[in-house]
Amino acid sequence: MARLGVLILGAGMSGLAMAIALQRAGRSDFLVVEKSTGLGGTWWDNRYPGAHVDVPAPLYSFSFAPNPRWQRRFAAAPEILAYQQALAERHGLKQHLRLDTAVLSAAWDEAAACWRVQLEGGELIEATCFVCSTGPLSVPRWPAIEGLDSFAGARVHSARWDSSVPIAGHRVGVIGTGSTASQLVPELAKAAAHLTVFQRTPCWVLPRFDRRYGALDRLLFHLPGWNRAARAFWAATSESFRRGFEPGSGAQQRLLALARGHLKRQLRGDAALMDRLRPAYPIGCKRIVFSNDYWRSFTKPNVQLETGAIERITPAGVRLADGRGHTLDVLVCATGFNVEQSLAVPITGRHGVALQALWREGAFAHFGTTVAGFPNLFLMLGPNTATGHTSTLLFIEPQVQFVMRALHELRQHRWLDVKAEVLEGFNTELQRRLAGSVWMQCSNWYRAASGRNVAIWPGYTREYRTRLAAVDFGREFSFG
Numbered sequence: 401m402a403r404l405g406v407l408i409l410g411a412g413m414s415g416l417a418m419a420i421a422l423q424r425a426g427r428s429d430f431l432v433v434e435k436s437t438g439l440g441g442t443w444w445d446n447r448y449p450g451a452h453v454d455v456p457a458p459l460y461s462f463s464f465a466p467n468p469r470w471q472r473r474f475a476a477a478p479e480i481l482a483y484q485q486a487l488a489e490r491h492g493l494k495q496h497l498r499l500d501t502a503v504l505s506a507a508w509d510e511a512a513a514c515w516r517v518q519l520e521g522g523e524l525i526e527a528t529c530f531v532c533s534t535g536p537l538s539v540p541r542w543p544a545i546e547g548l549d550s551f552a553g554a555r556v557h558s559a560r561w562d563s564s565v566p567i568a569g570h571r572v573g574v575i576g577t578g579s580t581a582s583q584l585v586p587e588l589a590k591a592a593a594h595l596t597v598f599q600r601t602p603c604w605v606l607p608r609f610d611r612r613y614g615a616l617d618r619l620l621f622h623l624p625g626w627n628r629a630a631r632a633f634w635a636a637t638s639e640s641f642r643r644g645f646e647p648g649s650g651a652q653q654r655l656l657a658l659a660r661g662h663l664k665r666q667l668r669g670d671a672a673l674m675d676r677l678r679p680a681y682p683i684g685c686k687r688i689v690f691s692n693d694y695w696r697s698f699t700k701p702n703v704q705l706e707t708g709a710i711e712r713i714t715p716a717g718v719r720l721a722d723g724r725g726h727t728l729d730v731l732v733c734a735t736g737f738n739v740e741q742s743l744a745v746p747i748t749g750r751h752g753v754a755l756q757a758l759w760r761e762g763a764f765a766h767f768g769t770t771v772a773g774f775p776n777l778f779l780m781l782g783p784n785t786a787t788g789h790t791s792t793l794l795f796i797e798p799q800v801q802f803v804m805r806a807l808h809e810l811r812q813h814r815w816l817d818v819k820a821e822v823l824e825g826f827n828t829e830l831q832r833r834l835a836g837s838v839w840m841q842c843s844n845w846y847r848a849a850s851g852r853n854v855a856i857w858p859g860y861t862r863e864y865r866t867r868l869a870a871v872d873f874g875r876e877f878s879f880g
């Protein structure tokens with residue numbers, strides 16, 4: 401294969417956005433490689449019952465591709481997958497998409513000024529630029545509990561749901577109480593004979609102001625002005641939540657009061673249950689759950705909350721440290737993702753430096769996008785570009801625009817590389833702002849084993865957008 405201009409790894413939201421931008425710029429020298437058998441990324445992987453996005457759908461649509469077909473404000477996974485498929489169709493991406501193909505490794509070739517990317521099956525691809533859009537939440541994390549493999553019943557991870565696993569009429573256990581479990585538990589509770597939820601740490605839950613979109617909504621969504629206004633409204637509303645993450649602020653107190661009131665109403669004042677479900681960490685430290693039926697599930701006669709520490713998994717089920725046991729037919733692990741190893745492909749930059757080795761204390765990148773010593777490598781939704789309050793698409797779009805600006809620079813150069821001192825200065829500032837923030841006040845997936853926060857953008861979305869747009873290539877990057 402002739403040398404490509406851009407190789408994109410991953411066909412989720414960010415990979416698709418990158419491909420569409422290239423297509424719209426009139427380029428055809430790009431390829432999207434995806435290991436799954438379908439496009440969609442997160443929405444291909446997460447097919448568990450009840451899976452949906454936790455930001456309003458108008459904000460989970462690209463600014464250049466409003467979707468008049470949303471069925472609900474908080475769209476379900478299949479709807480989002482359909483949106484992604486329609487995007488790929490509309491922009492003629494199929495010919496640029498290689499599904500069911502894993503990338504095994506990527507290495508920078510200094511002499512040729514290109515990335516050499518090894519695909520499963522032996523093919524080697526050369527590309528001037530390499531865009532990694534694997535997403536931070538793509539590698540399922542199984543719980544490190546002894547005996548997990550010994551379980552004799554059906555065992556499934558939420559991010560690799562197997563619809564043939566029998567739920568109806570069975571004894572089901574769920575490990576985990578994060579965003580995923582909050583969506584899964586109410587659905588499983590409808591069908592299981594008995595559902596045990598194993599909670600290590602409770603989560604803060606706020607009401608989800610969801611509603612079905614009717615014919616009138618869909619009619620209005622066909623008007624471009626209405627779409628733009630709806631997106632702007634939800635962007636501003638979501639952004640206002642950010643104030644609630646300031647430790648000790650009035651806004652945080654108001655969020656807390658809202659969550660406490662919600663807990664009381666959902667549990668109909670059951671004080672004992674409220675005590676077991678009320679988190680002890682500051683609201684916002686872990687990702688806030690938005691749900692109207694998660695807490696309420698625990699009032700159902702077939703649902704049991706188990707807060708005892710798990711000692712081990714046995715062939716029959718779960719044994720607790722206090723000697724009690726739970727016999728199960730099905731064990732569901734809603735235990736999240738391995739964020740530290742989300743970029744599972746070994747990437748080697750200049751002088752044989754491995755990105756994974758550079759990141760052993762935790763990942764870092766300039767605006768989550770470029771890393772010194774890795775020329776022409778661009779990360780989508782890389783380190784410190786997540787928030788707990790708004791849509792990830794608001795970060796993807798500026799990143800795509802940034803890569804397009806970089807490609808424009810590369811018309812006159814063979815490579816560009818962020819300067820090491822620029823990256824270091826950026827990262828020092830970031831970590832200084834994160835120290836003492838709400839996201840450092842509990843254990844969460846935002847932090848690496850070293851304790852460094854590798855996931856959160858500490859500011860407002862507009863700050864990220866304007867600063868990334870203002871990056872001065874001439875001053876902040878080296879060229880060759």
Ligand code: NA7
Nearest residue numbers: 543544576577578579580581600601687734735736737845
């Ligand atoms: P999360 O938010 O990482 O939640 C994982 C849950 O699994 C959480 O409650 C963990 O408890 C629990 N967990 C993990 N390992 C264990 C073990 N060994 N024993 C008991 N409990 C365990 O993942 P989600 O999939 O829910 O959500 C990820 C993101 O997807 C979310 O933030 C949204 O952005 C969408 P812990 O809190 O660590 O005590």
